[in-house]
Amino acid sequence: MKRIVLCTIALLLISGAVGCTKEELRVGEITADTMVARANGELQVATVEAFDKDYYNLEELKRYIQEQVDTYNTKAGGEKITVDDVDKKENNAVMILTYSGMDQYSSFNEVPAAYFSGGVENISLKLPSTLVNAKDGSLASTDEILKDEKYRILVLNEPYHIIVDGKIKYYSEKATLVDDNEIDGTAEDMTIVVFKK
Numbered sequence: 411m412k413r414i415v416l417c418t419i420a421l422l423l424i425s426g427a428v429g430c431t432k433e434e435l436r437v438g439e440i441t442a443d444t445m446v447a448r449a450n451g452e453l454q455v456a457t458v459e460a461f462d463k464d465y466y467n468l469e470e471l472k473r474y475i476q477e478q479v480d481t482y483n484t485k486a487g488g489e490k491i492t493v494d495d496v497d498k499k500e501n502n503a504v505m506i507l508t509y510s511g512m513d514q515y516s517s518f519n520e521v522p523a524a525y526f527s528g529g530v531e532n533i534s535l536k537l538p539s540t541l542v543n544a545k546d547g548s549l550a551s552t553d554e555i556l557k558d559e560k561y562r563i564l565v566l567n568e569p570y571h572i573i574v575d576g577k578i579k580y581y582s583e584k585a586t587l588v589d590d591n592e593i594d595g596t597a598e599d600m601t602i603v604v605f606k607k
Contacts, residue, residue, distance in 0.1 A: 443569065523567065527561070544587055
């Protein structure tokens with residue numbers, strides 16, 4: 411009986427570890443700006459800022475961020491952004507927000523970015539002509555990759571550590587592949603991540 415229970419627990423742990431990324435960002439685990447891109451289009455984003463002056467006040471920062479998010483949501487007509495956490499870690503402040511989509515992230519932060527499904531023919535961002543194949547490091551045509559409707563494509567102009575809800579298939583040349591579902595973006599150029607659920 412004990413053996414059956416242990417085997418069942420082991421199977422549950424294995425099945426929970428395999429498959430999609432349901433990663434939840436937590437302040438204590440964050441060391442750099444990080445973005446989790448879920449297959450449903452939702453984004454969870456952690457930003458890290460220096461918070462090392464005696465006159466900095468964490469409660470004031472929390473209030474300010476919540477006010478900014480509330481103002482944005484009121485104008486947007488619903489809860490498009492939620493504040494997950496704002497806290498101090500060592501000499502930094504870490505803010506974690508969840509965005510209902512990339513359009514909300516782009517608008518709130520006033521930065522160009524995109525997150526879309528493959529199969530599109532025209533996008534407003536100028537992308538490089540080739541991307542790196544995560545499997546073997548070879549280069550592949552960006553136009554051909556974008557035609558595949560099974561792919562999700564994330565485009566950022568900021569150096570985030572990116573975690574995707576799936577397996578990375580292609581990425582931009584200046585980015586660094588960390589794991590099957592993680593990549594470090596670059597500050598020098600846009601970061602493109604193509605993944606499959």
